[in-house]
Amino acid sequence: MWAELLPIGRSSASGGYRRFAWTGADADCRAWFRQQAEARGLAHEVDRNGNQWAWLGDPAEGNAVVTGSHLDSVPDGGAFDGPLGIVSAFAALDELRAGGASFTRPVAIVNFGDEEGARFGLACVGSRLTAGQLTVEQAHRLTDGDGISLPQAMEAAGHDPDAIGPDPDRLARIGAFVELHVEQGRALDLSGDRIGVASAIWPHGRWRFDFRGEANHAGTTRLADRRDPMLSYAETVLAARREAELAGAVATFGKVAVEPNGVNAIPSLVRGWLDSRAADQESLDTVVGAVQKAARDHAAAHGVDLDVERESFTPVVEFDHALRDELARILGSDTDLKVPVLGTGAGHDAGILSGRIPTAMLFVRNPTGVSHSPAESATEDDCVAGVTALADVLEGLACT
Numbered sequence: 419m420w421a422e423l424l425p426i427g428r429s430s431a432s433g434g435y436r437r438f439a440w441t442g443a444d445a446d447c448r449a450w451f452r453q454q455a456e457a458r459g460l461a462h463e464v465d466r467n468g469n470q471w472a473w474l475g476d477p478a479e480g481n482a483v484v485t486g487s488h489l490d491s492v493p494d495g496g497a498f499d500g501p502l503g504i505v506s507a508f509a510a511l512d513e514l515r516a517g518g519a520s521f522t523r524p525v526a527i528v529n530f531g532d533e534e535g536a537r538f539g540l541a542c543v544g545s546r547l548t549a550g551q552l553t554v555e556q557a558h559r560l561t562d563g564d565g566i567s568l569p570q571a572m573e574a575a576g577h578d579p580d581a582i583g584p585d586p587d588r589l590a591r592i593g594a595f596v597e598l599h600v601e602q603g604r605a606l607d608l609s610g611d612r613i614g615v616a617s618a619i620w621p622h623g624r625w626r627f628d629f630r631g632e633a634n635h636a637g638t639t640r641l642a643d644r645r646d647p648m649l650s651y652a653e654t655v656l657a658a659r660r661e662a663e664l665a666g667a668v669a670t671f672g673k674v675a676v677e678p679n680g681v682n683a684i685p686s687l688v689r690g691w692l693d694s695r696a697a698d699q700e701s702l703d704t705v706v707g708a709v710q711k712a713a714r715d716h717a718a719a720h721g722v723d724l725d726v727e728r729e730s731f732t733p734v735v736e737f738d739h740a741l742r743d744e745l746a747r748i749l750g751s752d753t754d755l756k757v758p759v760l761g762t763g764a765g766h767d768a769g770i771l772s773g774r775i776p777t778a779m780l781f782v783r784n785p786t787g788v789s790h791s792p793a794e795s796a797t798e799d800d801c802v803a804g805v806t807a808l809a810d811v812l813e814g815l816a817c818t
C-alpha cells in the first residue's frame with residue numbers, strides 16, 4: 419500500500435507532500451482508496467460531502483464501527499499524517515479477515531475529504547459538513563489562493579457541490595469512530611510506548627490579520643513618510659510568541675501574503691494567518707486577545723489599518739470516556755502494550771465528529787515528534803504495532 423501511495427503528490431524539490439483537496443493529487447489518492455476497497459470486496463461509496471467509504475457488511479444495519487483518517491496533506495507535509503490511519507485500517511481489516519474473524523457489526527474505512535484545509539483555509543471540511551458544523555452557504559463561499567471557489571473545485575473534480583450538507587442519517591448509522599494517527603509530538607517517545615490513546619484535543623482556531631498601509635517606492639520614500647504594514651505585522655508575530663509563552667499555549671504565523679510583493683516596493687497589504695491553540699479556552703482567549711491588541715497598537719503606531727477575522731474555531735474536545743476506556747481495556751489485555759492516555763494540540767476529524775457520535779483515537783509513536791514536515795517519521799515496527807492495536811480494537815468492538 420505504501421509503495422503505491424508514496425509517489426502521489428510528492429514534491430521532488432522538498433520530498434514533502436502536496437495533496438490538496440480536489441486537485442489531481444487528491445484524485446490519485448482517491449483512486450488508490452477506491453482500488454484498495456474494491457480489491458478487498460468492500461463496497462466503495464463517495465458521500466454527498468466527498469468523503470470516501472469502504473464498507474464490510476450492510477451500513478443499513480446501523481451501529482457500525484468506522485475507522486480511517488484522511489489522505490490530503492499540508493503544503494510539504496509528511497507521509498504519515500492521515501495516510502497512516504487509512505493504510506493501518508486496511509491492514510488491520512486484512513489481519514482480522516485472514517484470522518477468520520466473525521463480524522457482528524458493519525465495519526467501514528473512511529477517507530475524510532480536505533482534513534488539513536491547506537487549499538481553502540478551513541480544516542476538516544468533509545467531517546464539518548457531515549456533522550452540520552459548516553453550512554452549505556459558508557462552504558460555498560470558501561476560495562483558494564487563486565480565487566477558485568470550493569464549488570468550482572468540486573465540480574472540476576466531478577463532484578456535485580450542490581449535494582453537500584449535513585448528513586445526520588449517515589452519522590446515525592455509526593456506533594463508533596476510531597481514528598489511528600501518527601503522534602504529532604514526543605510524548606510516546608519520551609514515555610517509551612509504541613501506542614497511546616487520546617484523551618482530548620486542545621481548543622484551536624485560525625485568525626486572518628490584514629494590515630493595510632500604502633504602497634510606495636522603497637528607494638525614494640523617507641522612513642518618516644511610510645505607512646509600512648510589514649512593520650506592524652513583524653511586531654505582531656513577535657507578540658504572538660511572547661503571549662503564547664506567557665500563557666503556556668502555542669501561537670504561529672505560518673502563512674503570509676504580501677501585496678504587491680515586490681522587492682523594491684513598500685507593501686500595501688500584509689495578510690498573515692495566526693494559528694493558536696491552548697489546553698483550555700481561557701488561555702486561548704487570553705493569547706488571541708493579547709495578540710489582537712498588540713496588532714492594533716502597532717498598526718496605529720505605523721498609520722496602518724487592521725482587520726482581524728476568525729476563519730475557523732474548534733472548541734476543546736474531550737473524547738468519549740466509555741469508548742476511550744474500552745480501547746484502553748482492549749489494548750491493556752495484551753501484555754506487550756501499555757497504553758498511555760494523551761492530550762494533543764492537533765485537530766482531527768475524530769474531534770469534529772465527537773459532538774455527534776462516540777469517537778476515539780490511537781496514536782503511533784513518532785520518534786522525533788516532527789509533523790507537518792517532510793521529516794515526519796514512524797518506524798516500521800511501531801506502525802505494525804499500530805496495525806495490531808487497531809485490529810485488536812476492531813475485533814473487540816465489532817466481532818464476536
Ligand code: HGY
Pocket residue numbers: 533534541763764765766
Ligand atoms: O492542523 C491540525 O491540527 C491538523 O493536523 N489538521
Ligand code: MN
Pocket residue numbers: 492499534790
Ligand atoms: Mn495534519
Ligand code: MN
Pocket residue numbers: 488499500533599766
Ligand atoms: Mn491528520
